Amino acid sequence: MTDAVTFIGLGTMGQPMVRNLARSVPVAVYDAAPEAIAVAARNEGVTALASLNDGVGASVVVLMLPNSKVVERVLGDPGDPESFAGRLRPGTLVIDMGSSAPRVTQQLAERLREREVGMVDAPVSGGPRKAATAELTIMAGGPVDAYEQALPLLRxxxxxxxHVGPAGSAHALKALNNLLSAIGLVGALEVLSAGAKFGLDPRTMLDVINRSTGRNQSTEVKIGPEVLDGRFQVGFSLPLTVKDITTALDLSTSLDLSPEVSQACVRFCQAALADLDGENPDQSEIARYMAKTTGVDLTRR
Structure with missing residues (x-):
């Protein structure tokens, strides 16, 4: 186990992850929002960093940031001695646990390797609920020795x-997983809408589907409480969903594939995001947009 960890990014996922990590190792935290730092620092074993650069001395730096652009902005150019990345000591390990673009991760890992700084991409699945209970599913990419160094922290x-492969492979798998999850959600909502318009009760349909071959994570976990009950609180935002599934689609098309189902799902989710009111709609609010396009409101039944 490492002796010090700097954790950067204290959003919906970062806060509970820090709380659990601090039970095993001292953690120093930083976020662009001072109030987020203050909340995290209330946990035992967590200290606040006055500035980002105060975190460069840690043996491990964990990033829980929204995307590659933010990662690049925070780390800076590894070749610039004035940047955060440029000030990391040889032997430091960087763990990117956000949903970054796999190609960008590959390039960043190579740049850091030139400075003898290791990198593991370790995105997570499970949402805020699993983050709170330390039950996340974590996929990790990078050299085996770097993965083994990161493993106690990830656990x-x-x-x-x-461990799913070399640098960038975990970010690729995370994006592809989220695309498959979105396909499952959109497909399930479409099927329930068709059944409801025919005259079937959506709750009865959902109950039968969840004991049949059509079930998926959305039918089992999301749609009942979040759509039919009208809570719309999956805990993962639609903007982040669109970002991740677009990353996955870009990866597929860059490999000269023609993923027609994926393309249709991404187009639908993009249209839902453009149509919905509010700055940060929940992923489950895709159902609100589908209600507009089909005339079938599953929530009201």
Missing amino acids: AMGTSVT
Whole structure:
């Protein structure tokens, strides 16, 4: 186990992850929002960093940031001695646990390797609820030695940790997983809407589907409480969903594939995001947009 960790990014996922990580190792935290730092620092074993650059001395730096652009902005150019990345000591390990673009991760890992700084991409699945209970599913990419160094820390935050390949591979798998999840959600909502318009009760349909071959994570976990009950609080935002599934689609098309189902799902989710009111709609609010396009409101039944 490492002796010090800097954790950057204290959003919906970062806060509970820090709380669990601090039970195993001292953690120093930073976020662009001072109030987020203050909340995290209330936990035992967590200290606040006055500035980002105060975190460069840690043996491990964990990033829980929204996307590659933010990662690049925070780390800066590894070749610039004035940047955060340029000031990291040789032997430091960077763990990017956000949903970054796999190609960008590959390039960043190579730049850091030139400075003898290791990198593991370790995105997570499970949402805020699993983050709170340290039951996240974590996929990790990078050299085996860097993965083994990161493993005790990752196990403090998740119950399933899998090394999936070289740098960038975990970010690729995370994006593809989220695309498959979105396909399952959109497909299930479309099927329930068709059944409801025919005259079937959506709750009865959902109950039968969840004991049949059509079930998926959305039918089992999301749609009942979040759509039919009208809570719309999956805990993962639609903007982040669109970002991740677009990343996955871009990866597929860059490999000269023609993923027609994926393309249709991404187009639908993009249209839903453009149509919905509010700055940060929940992923489950895709159902609100589908109600507009089909005339079938599953929530009201």
